[in-house]
Structures are given as C-alpha cells and as structure tokens.
Amino acid sequence: MRDGQPKTIFLSDYQAPAFTVSHTELHFELFDKHSLVHARLHFRRADGVSEDTPLQLNGQELELLALAVDGQKVASAHYELSDDFLRIDGLPQSGVLETSARIYPQSNTSLEGLYRSRGLFCTQCEAEGFRKITWFPDRPDVMSTYSVTIDADAGQCPELLSNGNLMHSEELAEGRHRAVWEDPHPKPSYLFALVAGDLQRVEDSFTTVGGRDVRLIILVEEKDLDKCAHAMDSLKRSMRWDEERFGREYDLDVFHIVAVDDFNMGAMENKSLNIFNTSCVLAAPDTTTDLGYQRIESIVAHEYFHNWSGNRVTCRDWFQLSLKEGFTVFRDAEFSADMGSRSLKRVEDAMTMRTLQFAEDAGPMAHPVRPASFIEISNFYTLTVYEKGAEVVRMIQTLLGEEDFRRGSDLYFERHDGQAVTCDDFIAAMEDVSGKDLTDFKRWYSQAGTPELSIRDSWDEEQGIYTLTVSQQTPASLGQSEKSPVVIPLAMGLLGEAGNLRIKLDGEMTDIESEDNTHRILIADKPTQTFRFTELPERPTPALLRGFSAPVRVDYPYSREQLLALVSRDDDDFVRWDAMQQLMVSALQELQENPEAALDPILETAVNAICSQILDPAVQADMLRLPSETYLSELASHAGKADVHGIFRARESLRKSLAKVFRERWASLFEGLRVTEPYAPTGEQIGSRALANVALDYLATADDQGVALARDYYFAADNLTNRLVALRAVLREGSAERGEELLEDFYQRFCGEALAMNHWLLVQAENSVGDSISRVRALMQHPAYDSRNPNKIRSLIGGFANGNAVQFHREDGAGYQLLGEVVEALNAQNPQIASRLLAPLTRWKNYAAGGDLMRAELQRLSELPSLSPDVYEVVNKSLA
Numbered sequence: 001m002r003d004g005q006p007k008t009i010f011l012s013d014y015q016a017p018a019f020t021v022s023h024t025e026l027h028f029e030l031f032d033k034h035s036l037v038h039a040r041l042h043f044r045r046a047d048g049v050s051e052d053t054p055l056q057l058n059g060q061e062l063e064l065l066a067l068a069v070d071g072q073k074v075a076s077a078h079y080e081l082s083d084d085f086l087r088i089d090g091l092p093q094s095g096v097l098e099t100s101a102r103i104y105p106q107s108n109t110s111l112e113g114l115y116r117s118r119g120l121f122c123t124q125c126e127a128e129g130f131r132k133i134t135w136f137p138d139r140p141d142v143m144s145t146y147s148v149t150i151d152a153d154a155g156q157c158p159e160l161l162s163n164g165n166l167m168h169s170e171e172l173a174e175g176r177h178r179a180v181w182e183d184p185h186p187k188p189s190y191l192f193a194l195v196a197g198d199l200q201r202v203e204d205s206f207t208t209v210g211g212r213d214v215r216l217i218i219l220v221e222e223k224d225l226d227k228c229a230h231a232m233d234s235l236k237r238s239m240r241w242d243e244e245r246f247g248r249e250y251d252l253d254v255f256h257i258v259a260v261d262d263f264n265m266g267a268m269e270n271k272s273l274n275i276f277n278t279s280c281v282l283a284a285p286d287t288t289t290d291l292g293y294q295r296i297e298s299i300v301a302h303e304y305f306h307n308w309s310g311n312r313v314t315c316r317d318w319f320q321l322s323l324k325e326g327f328t329v330f331r332d333a334e335f336s337a338d339m340g341s342r343s344l345k346r347v348e349d350a351m352t353m354r355t356l357q358f359a360e361d362a363g364p365m366a367h368p369v370r371p372a373s374f375i376e377i378s379n380f381y382t383l384t385v386y387e388k389g390a391e392v393v394r395m396i397q398t399l400l401g402e403e404d405f406r407r408g409s410d411l412y413f414e415r416h417d418g419q420a421v422t423c424d425d426f427i428a429a430m431e432d433v434s435g436k437d438l439t440d441f442k443r444w445y446s447q448a449g450t451p452e453l454s455i456r457d458s459w460d461e462e463q464g465i466y467t468l469t470v471s472q473q474t475p476a477s478l479g480q481s482e483k484s485p486v487v488i489p490l491a492m493g494l495l496g497e498a499g500n501l502r503i504k505l506d507g508e509m510t511d512i513e514s515e516d517n518t519h520r521i522l523i524a525d526k527p528t529q530t531f532r533f534t535e536l537p538e539r540p541t542p543a544l545l546r547g548f549s550a551p552v553r554v555d556y557p558y559s560r561e562q563l564l565a566l567v568s569r570d571d572d573d574f575v576r577w578d579a580m581q582q583l584m585v586s587a588l589q590e591l592q593e594n595p596e597a598a599l600d601p602i603l604e605t606a607v608n609a610i611c612s613q614i615l616d617p618a619v620q621a622d623m624l625r626l627p628s629e630t631y632l633s634e635l636a637s638h639a640g641k642a643d644v645h646g647i648f649r650a651r652e653s654l655r656k657s658l659a660k661v662f663r664e665r666w667a668s669l670f671e672g673l674r675v676t677e678p679y680a681p682t683g684e685q686i687g688s689r690a691l692a693n694v695a696l697d698y699l700a701t702a703d704d705q706g707v708a709l710a711r712d713y714y715f716a717a718d719n720l721t722n723r724l725v726a727l728r729a730v731l732r733e734g735s736a737e738r739g740e741e742l743l744e745d746f747y748q749r750f751c752g753e754a755l756a757m758n759h760w761l762l763v764q765a766e767n768s769v770g771d772s773i774s775r776v777r778a779l780m781q782h783p784a785y786d787s788r789n790p791n792k793i794r795s796l797i798g799g800f801a802n803g804n805a806v807q808f809h810r811e812d813g814a815g816y817q818l819l820g821e822v823v824e825a826l827n828a829q830n831p832q833i834a835s836r837l838l839a840p841l842t843r844w845k846n847y848a849a850g851g852d853l854m855r856a857e858l859q860r861l862s863e864l865p866s867l868s869p870d871v872y873e874v875v876n877k878s879l880a
C-alpha cells in the first residue's frame, strides 16, 4: 500500500485530460538484470486549459535517469516525483517530453507492466500497467500513435515484437539486435504491448472482404508448435464472422498471438499483438478438454473482436469497462452460437449467470454494470461487467430487433471510430437508429443486484382468459438501498396439452396469423403489472423467460406436474432445461429435509422423457446432470443460509438413486454414444461425449461394476475429456488405491505437459474424499506446483476453495486458514491474483455454520500491515 489508505475514485469526478499525447516514441534496451526505457511524448495542452496547469504523468516502480523538454534538461524546481506521479510545470503549449527510466522486469512478480516469464519478456498493461513501464497519462482517453524500438540480445531474444507494422530491423554490436515497430492507429496506453524472446512461429494468412492480405502469426515455444492449429482456425473463423455478422474488417497487415505461461488472466487484446495465457491458445487432445477447445475458440474470437469493440472505439474511463467487455462478450457469445449449438450456448451462459454472477450481485462486492466508484479497477473485471454486461447488450438487441441492433452497432462504430467514449454513447447510437427511448432501460447500467420477478396467475375458465401478474423488485446493495424498476424483456409462451398455444393479448386488434404467434416478449417495467391472454382453449402452463431473455430471477409457484409438462413438451431448450433443474432442486430440498425420501416419480418420468427425446445431446447432458453444489448454495443463501454439508449429502443421495434406478438406461446411453472415430473437437463429437460421460458418471455411482468400467475407460481414453471424467468418477466412487493408481498414471503420462498438470492439480483439489487440506498442502510442495504461476494457483487453491465446498467449509476452519495463508503470501507477490482468490471467503454471510470463522480470517487479513489496494478493497468491502 502506498501513501496511506488507498483512495476511492468516483465516476462523477471524471475530468477530461489536461494534456494530450499525439505521438509516443519508445526505445527499450532489454538486459538480463534491468531494462532501460527511453520515452519521447509529443504532448499538447488541451484547449481551454490554463498555462499553469502542470503535466501529470502516472509512473510506478520507475527509476528516473533523465528528464528533458524539447531537448532541455528539466530543472528540479519544475518537477515533482512521487511513488505514483511525475508532475512537471512551466511547460510550453506543446512540445516533446523525454524521460529515461530503469526498470526490473525479471523481478516483477505482479505480472503487470513489463515482466519476464521463463526468459520471455512480455507486457500486460490493462488496466493501469503501462505506468510501470514509463511515465505517461495512463488513462484510456489519451490516445496516441506509437513507434517502438526494441534492442535485445539476439541469441536470447530472436523475436522482438510490438504493435503495428515492423518498419526496420538491424544487427547491433555485441550480439544484440534491434527492431522498430510503428502502429498507425492511435490507441490508449493499455493496448501497448511488447514481446521479446525465443519463440517459434506458426503462420497462415487471411484475405479480408476488402482484399487486404493479413499475415496471421502465432508464436509459441518450440515444443508447442503442434498445438496451434485450433487457435489459428478459430482466428480465421472469427475474422470472417465479424465481417459477415457485424461488418467489421481487420485494419493492419499482420496479426500476432503470443502464448505466455505466466499470465494473470486468459488473454489480452493489445493492438495486433494479442498476448494469451498458454491455456487459452494451445490445444491437443491429450492436454485439452472439449470445454478447453470451445474456450480457446471463444477467447481467440473475443480478443480479435476487441479490435473494433475496444480498440478502434475505446472507453473514456475505466467505469465504462463494460462498454467494451459486455459488448465483446455478447459478440463472442453470438459467434459461439453460430459456430456450434445456439441453445446449448444459451443454457450454459444462463448457468454461469445464475450460479456465479447472481452470487456476485448478491455479495459484498456487488456493483452495477457501470460501477460508480472503485478503489482498484483490477477488482472490477467481473462477471457483472462482462457477463451481465453482455446480457444487457442482448436485451437491447431483443428490444430493438436484430436489424436495428445491427444498424445501431454500425452507427456506433462509424460515429466513434478513433474515440474514447461512454456507455451512453453506445445507447445513443441504438436510440438514434431505432427511434426508441432507452432512458429507463439504462438503469441496468447503474443499479446493482439481480432483479426478481414474482409471477402469479389466474384462470377464467368461462371466458378462456388467463392472467399473469408480474411484480419486480431489486434487492438493496451496498450504497444503493432504494431501487427502481428496470425494463425487463420477459419472453414467454403458454403451454397446453398438445404443445405451445396461440397467444393473444387482451386488446390486440386482430389475430395476426404469423407463423410465430406462440411466443411473446412482455415488457415488465413497473413494480407490478398485469397481462391478460384471451381466447384460450384450456388453462395453460406459463413458459417463462424463454431463452433466458433477461438476467433475472423468476419466482412462479410451478407444480411438479407443470414442470414435467415443460420438460416434456415446451419448444424452448432453456425453458426445458430450467424446468428440469427445478425438479431436481425440489427433489434435493426434500432430501435435505428428509434423507429417507423416495425418488419423486415425476422426476423419474422427466428423466425418461429427456432420454427418449431427440435433442442436442449436449443439451440433454446438461438436463441430466445434477445442479452443481455452487448453484444449490447460491439458491439456498438467497432464500436464507446455505448448509453446504446438507447440500452435499442430498446431492450424493440423489445421484445414487438416479444411478441405480436408471442403471440400464445409463448403460445403453453409454454404449450407444461411444465415439469410435479419432478425436475431433466437433460439435457432434463433443455432444456425444458429453452425454456418454454423464451416463458413465452415473454408472460409476451405481456399483463396483461401474467403477471398473470407468477405470477401463480411463485407460482406453484417447482424449483428456474422457480421461478426466473417468478419473473423477473413480476418485469419488472407487477405493483409495484405485484413485491413487490413476493419479500416478496420469502424472507419469503428462508430467511434462504444464497444461495437463493444471487439470491433475484441479481434480485433486476438488476431490472431497479423504483429507483434502493435507493433500492440497502436500501438493503445494510438489514439483508440479509453482507458487508464481497463476494457472497453478487457480487450479490448486482456487479449485479447492471454489470446487470442494465440504472441505473448504470444514468445521474447524482449516479450509479458510489455508486460503487466508495463500492470499497473504500473494498479497505482496501478485495482488491481482490474491484478491481474485479471496472471493469464496467474502461470502461469509451466506453460511449458517462457519460464517464467523470466515469473517475472522477476513478480519485477520484486514489487519496485515501492508495490504495491496486490490486485497484492501475486497477485504474491507466484505467486512463492511
């Protein structure tokens, strides 16, 4: 922590920059022990700014070696240097500011700014890392063109890369060499990137719709050259899709992706030089799961799509983060839906929202999609900004229709190309093309918390009139006690005995005989409102929130019979999946109250119905899987307090019953779906594997024969997906020896593959059989673990705290202590990872037992002498 308590920054305090920087020249001299950064900033005082306003530049962990303006050394009376700033006064209206700094990339463990990962120099500047490289107005509304010169040892660093185009390269004395890059597109400093190291290239090309030939280059370590094909294909598909769907074309002659082992997040969209976590780019059947393949495709697309939604049009300030992230997640979700199965993508996104984002929105760090204040912006790269932000963009598309939405997006890009803008500018473009007033809708950007729809109905048999009364309410959150209604597009249908009924709302002029008159989008925007449906032949079952049309909770008192009807007959996959989830949740709640409760015959019928339908097998798999412990905890804490041990027991018991009752079904599903062709990450194979593996998991739960089958399946696997499903099943259901046998085998097979080892750590962290805490502590000393590598920390420590609820919430508090210790150590080493890892402890209010011990651990952390702003903010907000 620097200069006393970290400060809160408010959106309402925003002021335009006093100085702009039109062009930035950087010269890097990279050495083993330190590096030198020489900068020349072409600055200009903004119009209307008084002459005595100093130029204030951000800078952290920099040693000042030289400072000059227009070639003249700046006298000490004219500048002030602190831990965070360099302030210079007496400047002309415009000029060139020169600085030289010494920095230490090899000892930069925060992985922010310029750092070294296993010999490779690389950067991560978003959000505020550029200030660890050189003094600069490190804010996204200062956009500049860049020329970058890099000098380094030619043997150690044959590749020297930065943004834009390579202009020049040359040999230098003493075995060193130089490359000069120029990026003609003005960009904010957070998009700056530099890479220098010994990497190998995979090259391909893409011709844009306008005829530009683009070189596509993926750079990886030599051993990984054979793992780049999937990312390259994904990149080409993304480029084509963005042209076709959003009219966005690439704007330079080269596009790089560099894979780095030590990286704080998934990937970064630096202009033309994307930097990726190896886990989000390298793919091979033995080391990447099906989910991993899908993730790589969507992250490659996401970063590429940022070239327009983020880079060409960027954010004015960090409060607007969702302007680029929400929109880009929406774009990548649409891409994934088009590449694979639309309804699967929707179900899975809804699952993430309801399990994780709703929890965040109900917790101590709850914030609006556009936060009004923050202490450390790194803490706001959240599910709310990203995923809820994307849902907000999706609702705009729903309200406007796809055509107007596309016109709005075109207008937004055209109007603001090269600018740093706000979420209001995005909305204004949407309003301008559609003529719709989105003033009320904008509340989604400023109100935290998940809105709750309470829906009740009544039926007038005589008149054939069905009435839905829809009330909404958003719970209070920190600093926001009063909430107003939001605009909720509630997509719905009415299900009758023979299928979805024709819908006519009271007061509608004529019955329009369109082919799709069985669905409606109701607009719920008042505290309470009533919708009357007329001319109905029978009392319908409402099918609510079709396609998860809004990120809200829905409370409607469905009977089990109604849920069964939806599972069996509705024509929307989200509605059917959701109905099945509700049936399982209600069975689990019953088991929690009465462990002897027999299997609900309606649930049995529903399982049979799902198994005998022709459906996307991946959606079928999602419907047959038990709701996760995390989701069940979220639901329970929403209703009161969660009992994680009770949830665990009920879930084990339901799994056992379903396993045994349907044993024959699982066996025939498993046999019928076995993929016999060689592994390929195609939608078809992924779907078959998903369903076969759900069946295998139940078979292993049913009896010893199933465990033996899982063991054989493990050894026969030609891919990581099957191998891990089998391994997890054996660890959970088999003897300790069988589990150890497979873990040892896995280690021997893949100990040279860092990405496979992440999974090896994760399955052990999540394994709740035995003493997980001792196991995790032992693994922290294992050569496969690396306490500086974010992937390893996330797998082992994050996996334990998030995916092993019964042991994390051990009654003696040992799980909380373990997490607290790791966070304490990381606080100094890598504050971003430390504060992310903390999340499970912050939810202490959700648990009946253990809450006090969790709070005590947070309290202990809050009293540590030098908390980073990252950890300080999360700890203090969750104790408030």
Ligand code: B3K
Binding pocket: 126, 127, 265, 267, 268, 269, 302, 303, 306, 325, 378, 381
């Ligand atoms: N924009 C980056 C995230 C940066 C996180 C900084 N703490 C990746 C992305 O969302 O595409």
Ligand code: ZN
Binding pocket: 302, 306, 324, 325, 328
């Ligand atoms: Zn992004």
